[in-house]
Amino acid sequence: MTPNWDDMRVFLAVAREESLSAAGRLLRIDPATVGRRVARLEASLDAPLFTKSQQGYVLTSAGERLMDHGLKAEEAMRAAAGAMAEPSERLSGQIRIGAPDGCANYLLPQVCGKICDANPNLDIQILALPRVINLSRREADMAVTVSAPTAGKLLVQKITDYKLHLVATQEYLADHPAVHSIRTLGGHRMIGYIPDMIFDRELDYLVDLGVDRVALASNSVSVQLRQVSQGSGICIAHDFTLPFHPKLKKILVDQVSLTRSFHLVRHQGDQRNERLNRFAQALSQGIRDEVERLEAEASP
Template identity: 85%
Template sequence: MTPNWDDMRVFLAVAREESLSAAGRQLKIDPATVGRRIARLEASLEAPLFTKSQQGYLLTAAGERLMEHGLKAEEAMRAAAGAMAGTSKTLSGQIRIGAPDGSANYLLPQVCAKISDANPDLDIQILALPRVINLSRREADMAVTVSAPTAGSLLVQKITDYKLHLVATRDYLASYPAIRSIQDLSGHRMIGYIPDMIFDRELDYLVDIGVDRVALASNSVSVQLRQATLGTGVCVAHDFTLPFHPNLQKILTDQVSLTRSFHLVRHQGDQRNERLNRFAQALTQGIREEVERLEAQVSP
């Protein structure tokens, strides 16, 4: 028996969420119905698709094979829907963007609000995670990343460069020994990422500077900046975040100035989806303009 698309949607949701209840919330149906649909699909295919473990519902070998075909079917359905939606003047439906929390907190809210104003029937979701977004399992429709991925069937577009500098509060700088060189940082409390949770080499800022100890660490940029604004130490900050933290001051700008880039990453199969193409264009332009606007407000 050939699976119908409704059953395949349920299967893909469980495969991604690894939970009947989470899949049900995504699909807006109750978990018992999700379970019955999976049981019906397994019976029709005469193969178990999931194993139940402490981690949740995990794909069997048969499930992995079905997943490959399910993703292709999903891409075809999305392309068809996108082609039809692309004829409308405004966008509708739901689009989810994955992003590291720096851009998710300081750039995407205002960029997405502007896109939403122009497309009132569009639902935009921002998935902020301190790790690489798994596009192959459709955790998101597209992702903003710091490094451009080199593996997988993906569309990668550079959005813009952005700057980072060392910062601390004026009160902190007035209360502790002067920082005139990188070597002086050894006498100060450093704030940064948890070393073994840095998911992208481009985020390992302090190693690039030569700092080998992080006294206050978090996997979240927002937490690091909050710690810095409390006057507890020195951290590396994106220049575009500084207008939101006026008590932070850049230091050692003549010795430490980092440049990184944002990229937009999408599924290769979505290149024919006019709806997602239009959204991606608005998103990249919005991020580019917002970085430029915020960095222009920061003193050299």
């Protein structure tokens, strides 16, 4: 028996959320109904699609095979919906963006707010995760990344460069030995990412400075900046975050100045979706403008 699209939608939701209740919330149907639909699909295919574990619902080998076909079917349905949609000057519906913590906290709120102001019927969801967003499983419609992915059928475009510098509070600097050079950082408490949770080599800033110990660590940029703002140590900060933390002062600017880039990553199958193309254009321009504005405010 050929699976119908409604059952396939339920299957994909459970595969992504790994939970009947989470899939039910996503689809806005009762979890018991989700379970019955999955059972019906398994019966029609005469194959178990999930195993229940402590982590939730995990795909079996048969489920993994069906997932590949389900994603292709979903892509085709999305393309059809985009092709049939009536042209409109305004965007509508729901779009989910994945982004690293710094971008999600300090850039996307302003950028997405302006896009929503111009498109009142558009719902934007920001998925801030300390890891790479899995676009192949449709965790998001598009993602902002620091490194440009090289594998998978993806559309990748560079959005903009951004700057980073060492920062600390004036109070911390007054109460601790002077920071004259990179070599003197060893005598200070360094704040940064949890070393074994750095998901992108471009985020491993401190190792390039010869820092071998991170005394205060978090996988969240926001937590790191809160810690340094309280006078707890020194960290590397995005320049675009500094207007939100006026107590922070750049240090060793002539010796440490890092440049990284944001990229917008999308499903290759969405390249003919005019609605997502327009949103991607607005998002990219908004991020460029916001980085430029905030970095200008953060200049000495």
